[in-house]
Amino acid sequence: MADRPKLTTTAGAPWPNNQDSISAGERGPLLMQDYQLIEKLAHQNRERIPERTVHAKGWGAHGVLKITGDISKYTKAKCLQPGAETPMLARFSTVAGELGAADHERDVRGFALKFYTEDGNWDLVGNNTPVFFVRDPIKFPDFIHTQKRHPRTHMRSPTAMWDFWSLSPESLHQVTILMSDRGLPISPMHMNGYGSHTYSFWNDAGERYWIKFHFKTQQGHKHYTNAEAEEIVGKTREGYQEALYNTIEGGDFPRWTMQVQIMPEADAEKTEYNPFDLTKVWPHADYPPIEVGYFELNKNPENYFAEIENAAFSPSNVVPGISWSPDKMLQARIFSYADAHRHRLGTHYESIPVNRPKCPVHHYHRDGEMNVYGGIISGNENAYYEPNSFSGAAEDRSAQEPPLRISGDATRYNHRTYDDYKQVRELFVNVLEDDEKVRLYGNIAGTWGDVPEVICERQLAEFKKVHPDYEAGVRAAWEKIKAEGGYKPNAAPVTDATPQITRGDAADGRPVTEAAE
Known part of the structure; x- marks a missing residue:
């Protein structure tokens, strides 16, 4: 004692x-x-603090990013120069589930990385998929509402999900990936990560390049079927946490290979697809992935709450040599993620140890929640404003990035003029194997147990636009469920069976609407 x-x-x-x-x-x-x-x-x-509205259930660990390739001609970022090693934190998560949800649910997985560089923190906040359900951020809150609980029943609503998706053709790419084998990885170590958005690099010469980030698992892809996942959830709701923690604790450190796709700035005006559209990928034949290095996770948190629950990742955190793009979803996330942290953790959330940069920090933010700096952040006690005459922190013009060279008239552009079927067709025809397609059909139809028939038919019409076999396969799986008595449509009336959705623009610039097929 x-x-x-x-x-x-x-x-x-x-x-x-x-x-x-x-x-x-x-x-x-x-x-x-x-x-x-x-x-x-x-x-x-x-x-308890407020849980994240999205990505509430998560698992994380510390590690290191090691650069083995040479992309120095594209970026001045010190953490991406040959031989650089940067401490980091990773957090994986589900999107829809609350803090107590089961780990093994079919869902997109968040893939958030924080790199503690000598020039400040760089956060790369993506998913385990290269695309997303929507391309315009004004639709993001609506989409998330469909993933959360019905305000009356307080239960998840497949009807809401498929109603939204069937009225949003841009979601087809992500829906197909989600309902494929890759929608249920067996653990965080057995899935890829993607920056998903288009970012940019810039170098000392003031040249900008558009970038896609990829993190390829070195553990190999492994996935569960719905039935296998249900059996696991019956035994443990913490399967991902157990797998990640025990793997690292046992000294078997997981790794991911870091790759980038690089597009010259001028190419953005030449591609047949919008390279800033989050529902699209860049074909590897056009922009081959370049290997940069790898990251390894090698240390579990000492305190999960302090180091993972308090972790705050935001696309607003970039460093010289790395920047953003006109990607509309990314532009909105630059604000919304940091604002979520200010609400959830406090005004000075970046002073919490896990979020605190490992380099010197100087700024003029004062007072408010979580102000625990304990020192003179401006560099001089008399310098609590800027500009000042007391040797307070001054701007560093060397960190000024080159200007964006893309411009246009400011208006509400109709984002549904794009082709939302071609890339999904290429995925369906050229990537998915026959047995994967069979599981895809069953995974989709299996969620339609109480979805009104008019919504299912509308979604089937969207699958048909991708490929007739896609529609036929899902329909056959659905008919089988019906024959077995597993289809009992929701009693909630569909008040508008043919809702109006914008499909394009007339010659005079006016929106053209037509009934959704």
Whole structure:
């Protein structure tokens, strides 16, 4: 006992008895002066912070990024120069599930990386898929509503999901990937990661290149079927956490190969697809992936809450040599992610140790929640504003990136003028094997147990535009479920069976709407 640390109050005073409350006699009431009792109860009421609205359930670890290739002619980022090694944190997550959801659910997985570089933190916040369900951020809150609980039933609603997807053709690419084998990785170590968005590199010469980031698992792709995942969930809801933690704790450190696709700035005006469209990929034949290095996860957090739950990743965090693009979804996330952290963790969320840069930090932000700097952040106690005459932190013009050379008239562009079927067709025809297609059909139809028939038919019409076999396969799987009595449509009435959706623009610039097929 002599070697054990002494229990104290949060203010550091020794505490003599942590077993018994202070009361007025053995059978009398408690006393208000029992500060430690009140402190423990009050603290317990405040031990939870708001969970993330999206990506609430997650698993993470520390590691290192090692650069083995040479892309120095494209970027001045110090952390991407040959031989560079950068400490990092990774967090994987599901999208829809709450904090207590089961790990092994069919869902997109978040793939968030924080690199603690000598020029500040660089956050790359992507998914395990190279595309997403929507391309315009004004639709993102609506999409997330379909993934969360129905306001009346407080249950997940397949009807809401398929209603939204069937009215949003741009979702076909992501839906197909989600419902394929890759929608259920067996663990975080057995899936790829992607920056998903288009980012940019810039070099000392002021040249800009458009970039796609890829992180290819060195453990190999492994996936569960729905039936296999259901069996696992019946035994544990923490399968991903167990796999990641135990793998690293056992010294078997997982790795991912880092690759980039690089597009010259001027090429963005030449491609038949919009290279800034989050629902599209860049064909590898046109822009071959270049190997940059790898990252390894080699240390579990000492305290999950402090290091993973408090971790805040945001696309707003870039460093000189790495920047953004006109990708509309990325532009919105630059604001929304940092704002989510300010709400969830406090105004100065980046002063929390796991988010704190490992390089010197100087700025003029003051006061507010989580202001725990404990030092002179501006460089001088008299310099609490800028500009100033007291040698406070000054701007660094060498970090100024080159201007974006893309411009256009400011208006609400109709994003549904794009071809939302070609790349999905290429995935369906050229990538998916026959047995994968069979599982794809069954995975889709299996979610239609109570979805109104008009919505299912609308979605089938969208599959047919991709390829007749896609529609036929899903329809056959659906008919089989019907024959077995597994289809009982939702009683909720569909009040508008042919909702109007924008398909294109008339010659005079007016939107043209037509009934959704």
